Amino acid sequence: MILVQQSDFDPGHELDKLVKDRTDIGASVSFVGHMRARNNGRAVETMTLEHYPGMAEKALARIEAEARDRWPLDASLIIHRVGPLKPGDRIVLVITASAHRQAAFEAAEFLMDWLKTKAPFWKKEEGPDGTNWVAAKDTDENAAQRWTASPKS
Amino acid sequence: MILVQQSDFDPGHELDKLVKDRTDIGASVSFVGHMRARNNGRAVETMTLEHYPGMAEKALARIEAEARDRWPLDASLIIHRVGPLKPGDRIVLVITASAHRQAAFEAAEFLMDWLKTKAPFWKKEEGPDGTNWVAAKDTDENAAQRWTASPKS
Amino acid sequence: MKILYFAWFRDRIGKPEETINAADCENKTIADLIRLLVERGEEYATAFEDISVVHAALDMEEVPLTTPIGKARELAFYPPFTGG
Amino acid sequence: MKILYFAWFRDRIGKPEETINAADCENKTIADLIRLLVERGEEYATAFEDISVVHAALDMEEVPLTTPIGKARELAFYPPFTGG
Numbered sequence: 001m002i003l004v005q006q007s008d009f010d011p012g013h014e015l016d017k018l019v020k021d022r023t024d025i026g027a028s029v030s031f032v033g034h035m036r037a038r039n040n041g042r043a044v045e046t047m048t049l050e051h052y053p054g055m056a057e058k059a060l061a062r063i064e065a066e067a068r069d070r071w072p073l074d075a076s077l078i079i080h081r082v083g084p085l086k087p088g089d090r091i092v093l094v095i096t097a098s099a100h101r102q103a104a105f106e107a108a109e110f111l112m113d114w115l116k117t118k119a120p121f122w123k124k125e126e127g128p129d130g131t132n133w134v135a136a137k138d139t140d141e142n143a144a145q146r147w148t149a150s151p152k153s
Numbered sequence: 154m155i156l157v158q159q160s161d162f163d164p165g166h167e168l169d170k171l172v173k174d175r176t177d178i179g180a181s182v183s184f185v186g187h188m189r190a191r192n193n194g195r196a197v198e199t200m201t202l203e204h205y206p207g208m209a210e211k212a213l214a215r216i217e218a219e220a221r222d223r224w225p226l227d228a229s230l231i232i233h234r235v236g237p238l239k240p241g242d243r244i245v246l247v248i249t250a251s252a253h254r255q256a257a258f259e260a261a262e263f264l265m266d267w268l269k270t271k272a273p274f275w276k277k278e279e280g281p282d283g284t285n286w287v288a289a290k291d292t293d294e295n296a297a298q299r300w301t302a303s304p305k306s
Numbered sequence: 307m308k309i310l311y312f313a314w315f316r317d318r319i320g321k322p323e324e325t326i327n328a329a330d331c332e333n334k335t336i337a338d339l340i341r342l343l344v345e346r347g348e349e350y351a352t353a354f355e356d357i358s359v360v361h362a363a364l365d366m367e368e369v370p371l372t373t374p375i376g377k378a379r380e381l382a383f384y385p386p387f388t389g390g
Numbered sequence: 391m392k393i394l395y396f397a398w399f400r401d402r403i404g405k406p407e408e409t410i411n412a413a414d415c416e417n418k419t420i421a422d423l424i425r426l427l428v429e430r431g432e433e434y435a436t437a438f439e440d441i442s443v444v445h446a447a448l449d450m451e452e453v454p455l456t457t458p459i460g461k462a463r464e465l466a467f468y469p470p471f472t473g474g
Contacts, residue, residue, distance in 0.1 A: 023190035034179055052366070102296070121390070205468065289472050
């Protein structure tokens, strides 16, 4: 399931809902992206997540489907927040669940790498040094590239 | 921090406690091991986790220290349950938090791989086919081996 | 056809979207349209200055700038994604 | 010296621990002690049957079976770990 929302989410509650009454799941990985008060040496007071409504949901659904195609996942969830956020706020949640841990770990990393580079979200940072749009990172692009072949066996 | 306990844990609550008031953490990974109703084709009704009191805590503390030595972690937590468990029950929780996601993901995988092979816990399964002690898996041993060199850069 | 501008495209051009005459796009690629837009004024010229960071989607599907616009109803311009 | 048995070692030997005369361990390795134990009876022989899955810790520190017992206060026998 994928969700794009302004409101906060509760990682533990989302995990509970996902694994409730399931006895085939042996491993779950929950990734949370948290907002930091500093980025690239600059203080950040507010970070605003912009997205392309419609295309963002479509992109996340496609990325999730790709993960479920590549790994034997029993459950998965992506929640991406939009709007203004403050330091310490949760930004994004990815949960993957599988019979074994390797699939859950790999799929969670894959989802994070791909959603950073293949879904239409943009971060704007505001702080004492002014406002700037965050630039894409080569490290994110490289991280996404490693999944273009078939998954690690 | 490491904990060995009979009682259940709340992954979301543990994550909240770990990242509360921190604005330097950009990424957290929470791994939960869940008990499955079937293992290696056998139905399992009760799984009992035995441990070596004293040595188990010592081993987990050492594994956690090793992870914090290898990756720039801002926070980490290992909770391992002992005693009888039922299908769907949580077994183990590992949380890692760092400025960036790669360190958090790698450290969480490392902690799981090492705690499976280097900490004195043993699983006994009881089901309609009788009782048996779970055998160690080569795949776990291989997973642990990949971390004997320095961490991926 | 509707054109959408995201992130600093919107800031530089000064509007989130505009409607363009479909006839202006007939038989044109996205790159052709960018050349037309740039002639409209400084704000467009600045937005499309560094073509290496210009990304485009036709009807919510990312495509190369060499793609013909065809009968698309929505064209979006945006910089590389930075979500997650 | 205290000897602890975990998992199926305890099941097969029929007790979680026992105390052994320190003099019996003097100048002995863990492997030497295993040979002594095996002579005690069928339950020990069965427990130590497949030496490849016998692991040992001296004072809560895993060591090879070739390690001299020395002045250790606690020796534990157990199969490979299966936690997590």
